[in-house]
Amino acid sequence: MILKKVAIYTGIVIILFLICINGYRTIRNQEMFESRNGDNVEFLSNTYFYELDDLYERVKSENEKWYIFDGSNRVAAKAVITKMMKDLESNPSILKNHENDNLYFETFDKNIRKLNSITEEIHYFRNTLNSYSDAPTSLDEMITLTSEHKWKLFSAKFHRYNYEGVNAALNVKFISADGRFEAVYNTETEEIVTDPVNMGTYNYAPGSMNPKKYYKHYFFDLVPWKKWGNVEGVSYKDIMSLASKHGSVEQKNNTKKIEKWIEEKIELK
Numbered sequence: 438m439i440l441k442k443v444a445i446y447t448g449i450v451i452i453l454f455l456i457c458i459n460g461y462r463t464i465r466n467q468e469m470f471e472s473r474n475g476d477n478v479e480f481l482s483n484t485y486f487y488e489l490d491d492l493y494e495r496v497k498s499e500n501e502k503w504y505i506f507d508g509s510n511r512v513a514a515k516a517v518i519t520k521m522m523k524d525l526e527s528n529p530s531i532l533k534n535h536e537n538d539n540l541y542f543e544t545f546d547k548n549i550r551k552l553n554s555i556t557e558e559i560h561y562f563r564n565t566l567n568s569y570s571d572a573p574t575s576l577d578e579m580i581t582l583t584s585e586h587k588w589k590l591f592s593a594k595f596h597r598y599n600y601e602g603v604n605a606a607l608n609v610k611f612i613s614a615d616g617r618f619e620a621v622y623n624t625e626t627e628e629i630v631t632d633p634v635n636m637g638t639y640n641y642a643p644g645s646m647n648p649k650k651y652y653k654h655y656f657f658d659l660v661p662w663k664k665w666g667n668v669e670g671v672s673y674k675d676i677m678s679l680a681s682k683h684g685s686v687e688q689k690n691n692t693k694k695i696e697k698w699i700e701e702k703i704e705l706k
Contacts, residue, residue: 500513589611
C-alpha cells in the first residue's frame with residue numbers, strides 16, 4: 438500500500454515537472470517565433486538574445502556539411518556578429534548602462550572567438566565597444582576606481598610612443614576588472630589619452646598567463662593591431678616608426694609613482 442502511494446506521488450511530481458518544462462519551451466518557442474518574424478523584438482531585451490541564439494543555430498544548420506570541420510560554426514558566428522554590430526550602430530545610446538550590457542559584450546566576444554580570423558571592420562569595431570567602458574576622463578578618478586578594484590594597473594608597453602609632443606614615458610594603462618576595456622592616462626596632463634597611437638582599446642579575448650587564453654588574446658587582439666593599427670590612417674608601421682619611451686628610467690619611476698598613489702588611496706579607505 439505504501440509503495441503504491443509513493444509511486445502515485447512520484448508520478449504526480451514527474452507530470453508536474455514535465456508540464457513546467459513544456460510551458461517553458463512553449464514560451465521560448467513563442468519568443469523565437471516572434472524573433473524570426475521581427476515582431477516587437479527590442480534591442481538588448483532577453484528575446485533579442487534568444488533571437489541571436491536562433492540565428493546562430495539556423496545559419497549553422499544551413500551551412501553544415503557531412504564532414505566535421507565544415508566551418509558552419511564560423512559562418513553562423515559571423516552572421517551573429519554582423520547583426521549585433523548593425524543593431525548597436527542603429528541604437529548606440531541604449532547600451533549605456535543597460536541591464537543587459539554585459540550580456541551584449543559576452544555574446545559578441547563569444548562569437549568573435551569562434552572565427553578563424555577577423556575582418557578590418559570587426560577589428561575597428563573594438564573602438565566602438567571601448568567607448569562603453571565608463572572610464573573617467575581624469576587620472577585621479579581612475580586611481581580611485583583602481584583602489585576599489587574596479588580597474589587595475591597594467592603594462593603600457595604598447596602605449597608609450599611619443600606622439601604630438603606628449604611625453605609618452607608618463608603614459609600608464611588600466612584595464613577593467615573583466616579585462617575587456619582599456620584606458621590610458623598621462624600623469625603629466627592627468628587626463629585620458631585618446632590619440633590614435635597610444636589609445637586604449639577593447640579586448641575581444643583578454644590576456645592571461647594561461648597559455649590558451651594568451652594565444653587567443655594574441656590571435657584576436659594583437660595580430661589585428663599589427664595588421665591595421667588602432668584606427669584607419671595610422672598603421673602599425675606608422676606607430677613603430679615613433680620613439681618608444683617604454684623601459685626608460687623616467688617611465689619606470691613614473692609607474693612606481695602611480696603604484697604608490699594607488700596604495701595611498703587604498704590606505705585611506
